[in-house]
Amino acid sequence: MHYVLSVDDIQKRFRSGPREIQVLQGIHLYVRPGESISLRGASGSGKTTLLNIMARMEDADGGTIHWGEREVTAQRSSRLARVRARHLGMVFQSYYLVPELNALQNVVLAGRIGGMKRKEALDRARELMGLVGLDEREHHLPTQLSGGERQRVAVARALVNRPDVLLADEPTGNLDETTGDLIMDLLLKVCQDQQAALVLVTHSRVFAARTERQYELHAGTLHEVGAETSED
Template sequence: MNMQSVVSVEKVVRRFGSGTTEVVAVKDISLEVVPGEVVLIMGPSGSGKTTLLSMLGGLLRPSEGRIQIGEDDLTLMDESQLPNIRLQHIGFIFQDFNLLSALTTLDNVALVAQLTGISRKESRKKAKVLLEQLGLGQRLDFLPHKLSGGEKQRVAIARALVNKPDMILADEPTANLDSHHGRETMRLLREVAKQEKRSVVIVSHDERIKEIADRVLWLEDGEFKDMVEMAVDPVCGMSIDILHAPATADFEGTKYYFCANGCRHEFLAAPNSFLQVDHE
């Protein structure tokens, strides 16, 4: 594996069930994520996103293949070692936040720090600093049911960050948020990745997350597929899926894509009138 990469997934397969009811949720997936990188895995419902993320986080074992986090090979580890690896190296953000309903904001975050063996007092101090940074200083003593969706998510992010994990995994993190809070929390994740060189893997079908990702992968039926590449029809301005363009033309070494033959003809009659350089 690449010496730099935090996470390396090699030819991972995951099956559920057996015989005629067998489902292959993830098929022969390989992936490397380097420190500071934000990877977004998109794909329709049922495409294997949660299964893949769960394996990355050591919550689910692959049927085949290898997953390495730093020096540690998750697939070779004993079940009893995994909770510790998760605690030290991985921060999870779940779709439904998974906050403990009987604990305050502060304690939800402090608990995770305390599990690594540091004192309650020290844990609460760390949690408080982090929550204040995330704008939750006025919510430390609130129980989860008193928090808004955006606030709950920030608590979930604080909890994922408190032990300074190498890798942060988020499953549909914006699913329960309005677009303002969704965007804000995603920017925050990006900042953490860049400033502190953490690896972030997000699975979602939310197009808006694309803007914070360094790399976008498309998962379909448990496999990575090429992302559809789009071009703009120079005549009418429509977006064209280049693999299924109804018409194309080559002009001065560049390929152009058109929504129909009509636009193509118009273009070829006077290409330069459609290719004025835009200095905006």
């Protein structure tokens, strides 16, 4: 089986003063091309830590990570950022747009970081701004956009390099219910359209239920919700 993202036996602990807390203790997750997966868990259960480890933004204490066929567990090369940009897209609760750049430029910049030529990045960014319904907002600065519009830009940015996987950490966490619903619709639609797998961290049972596979993170391990237990 070919996976776009594989996580094997991930361990992570944090030290705070004399105490050590084991946040992740043996996490396994295998993401297939184009599928949608949700991760739920109490606040502080380690969801963000796990997503950051998957993206190699943070180091694990044990276990292995593959992006597609490539093992990246300990990869330190200067090319990691470019490899990441091409393989993974990320969306965060707080958008993290570059405030000095307009909406279109934010998306173009991500394409440039992924190695695209200027023209290619611009064409691709325009295409995605259309896909997320923001053709009319290309030249707005982030401060001139609503929360939902900022998150649409962030979704466009995450997809500019045609990643195999989009990682979204509570993407609706700062939005009102109606806008959150619209962003959730958008994420599912554009991931399908762009053939990207989606790994969604969310508090919402309703949003989680819209993904094909659902997991809960509890006491440092992942449990699939409603998984078949039969052996055949």
